[in-house]
Amino acid sequence: IWAGSDDGLIHVTRDAGTTWQNVTPKGMPADALVNSIEVDPHRDGGLYVAATRYKSGDYAPYLYHTDDYGATWRTLTKGIDRGHFTRVIRADHNTPGLLYAGTEFGLYVSTDDGANWRSFQLNLPEVPITDLALKDNDLIVATQGRSFWLLDDLDVLWQGLEDFDAARPHLFQPHPTVGYGGGNGSESVTAGTNHPAGVRVNYHVPEGVEDATLTFRDSRGAEIRSYDGSDLDITAGLNHFDWDMRYEKADDFDGLLMWWGTLNGPVAPPGNYTVELALDRDTLVSSFEVLMDPRAECTREDRISQFEFLKSIRDKVDETHDAIRHMRSVKSQSSALLGRLDEDDYPAIFEEARALDSLMTAVEEVLYQTKLKSNQDMLNFPIKLNNKLAHVGSLASMGVYAPTEQMVGVRDEVTALIDAELAKWHTLRDERLPAFNALIRDSAIDLIGVPEE
Template sequence: MVSIIEPSHFDAYTAFVAVINNRDSTPYIYRTRDGGNSWQKITKGLEPGRIARVVREDPQRKGLLYAGTENAVYVSFDDGDHWQSLQLNLPTSAVRDLAVHDIDLVVATFGRALWVLDDLSPLRQATTQIASSNAYLLRPAMAVRVRWDNDQETPLPPEVPTGQNPPDGAIIYYYLKSPSPSAISLEIRGAAGRLVRRFSSEPPPPDKTIKNVPDYWFAPLVGIPKNAGLNRFVWDLHYDPPPTLQYSYFGNTLNFVEYTLSGHAIAGDTPREQTLGPLAVPGEYKVVLTVGDQKLTQPLAITLDPRVHVSQADLDWQFETTMKIEAGLKSSYDAFSELAALHKEITERKKKLASDAQAKDAADAIRDLEMQADAIQDGSPASPGIGPINRDLARVAFMVESGDAAPSGAAQSAIKESCNGLTKHLAEWRALQTHALPVVNARLEKYKVAPLPLASTGTAKTADDPRGDACQP
């Protein structure tokens, strides 16, 4: 009985058939190259005693075949002359059909439901050149920019069985002949070479933040892999997350990270960042893999979700707006951290001055300085300080990035108000450091108390930093 007839995608006279003999468990797959006048048996490498039920040809690479037998999936790179197992983590089960859907291989099993091998790029690009290279970066398949559903019915209890979604973003494969003794890096760059995001095999620093939920909810902190053989890394198409301060839903400052787990809460895979960087706009990018002295480059195309209808101009406007907000988030975060460090120093100086009754002028001066710093850092309901502005900018960033559209009028008004307030307070902070701080330090030195240092916790902006120079309305 002929189970499957698979005409070739490349040659009108070539076809493949899988044949079942009900009284014989031997696998039978045949190939014709002359329109069916003659047939050649092609089963070398298939496990004997296992019926072959299906054979399919890859529509993009000539000679690449897939076969399904009574217990496994196989692949051939030479038009069926030789087969090897493609089982991976697929449970042992009868494979009744196979289908190549874009870049995926869909496997229909008997009793084990449907399974999907995500991204056939490594198989389509596999050559002897890759195997003989010390390092090789494969060309990524086109990435589709799809936004998450913000109304998922999560969290589910960790003990509830859940499926696994396909990788979300750009799937990047690279081959290493042996484990790299030194760190490797992976960079995403725009068409003009501007850095979008950088990843390293160095393990990230431990997450020491205090959270209101158990740590088992979150995705593990790991660097990109650098193992011998084929490695895979998935970039989620987001830029780096901006630094944000911790505020409750009602606007109160917190000394811990408050997670609601109202969306995307999957045990072991929940994002740690509540404010993500903006999504990369559709277009052409480059992937750069650095292994030792080698720099390997491949192009990467990002396309818009085909269900979304929006102009490139609106997406560019949205992206530029978000990057301006992120510039404000960074500058407000750095200034808030500097002010917090100054407050700690002020507290120490006040303790020392309290024991000296003659130092009233210095105590008054440092108290006035503290009040000025408080006004800049926290402000008032009528004039929010740098901290509340950081909170408001994070909220408006979420609003701007919540869909594929140009920023709304309400968002633009909120950005303008926050950026104007931030510009004012940053100028006040610079003036305080330039004028008020030296006066206070002169009083402190008079009583042999160490001067207040000019705290600086901000990170320097590099030439590759994609964020703007300032928060702009």
């Protein structure tokens, strides 16, 4: 047990307080105030000390370290401005020799166990740092008069100290990420800014590189999402990308309107994943883990069951919307063809085109409420199968739990009805449409013609 006092003394006991030994550094002024002590997390008998004498008009920094229970001490102030008196020192829990110091005029960092210091302000205001704390991979900074600040993702610092070459691309391993929580990262003038939800991927791009691609894969290597171009907005130096952990969303189509139905892909469940950074001739790969939210009352299996359920809904809604889009494309092409022809010259083509149009329209009207023109129209015209299924997905994604028996029942019932309509479309697509195209070819219709005067 260590104790530092306001009158410049440091004591240690190694027998649970039965006896104490005065181990005050010989070079520390007698009237210094021991402002903070930090047990060295990497060495037995190690302690870091921050002391001040600003109340006596001395604004010099006083930092010390021992690794032998106070028998000997080192002074650790090289690089800190002589007028920046030191209030606190903390040792990184992950990387030996990585230290943080809070002074009257800002933050300092040392990567060589205090032998040298340099400013670590980044976007911090120039303000007294009264305390520092480390939690997981975050550095928490308490200031005097300017609130609390957090430096996220110390992983970049940890990994950068191990193996980093600024002339080459580098993909930092993402920190294990809880599957829910966080915010959208937006800034506010009246409230703090939460870390964006999801997995943050930090990567370094050297000069001259303009294009890159980030690809996320599951534990089997299957691609989940891929991002490039404007999604990344890369610049030379350190970049980061926040993946929301969502799978690809279901497709939509022009004019789609839905009531309380989601197209969002499901959020990746707990498990192991990889991210790939591809640029120029290099492809870098790193693994990461998505963790269960410790606040969740469900099990890991429940969360995976929810994911599989939502993915099945996403897949079926996607298939439904693709079918609607394809049917509309066929009808549009058919209408354009008929607009070029005289019905008296091609009565069979007009008859078959109208029959196909009628059959496709009947299928679409079961799958989607075609009368919707605004969001208020749902009050007058009932939603159809695509919206009913998407609504179940919305309800099932509102919490963190396995789908209920009723949700599964509704999904299965609506899916069966959708499949019946899709089967009709597939028959039209695979049988009637090829026959219609054959009829068009047999009719020897010119593709290009000169308008009659």
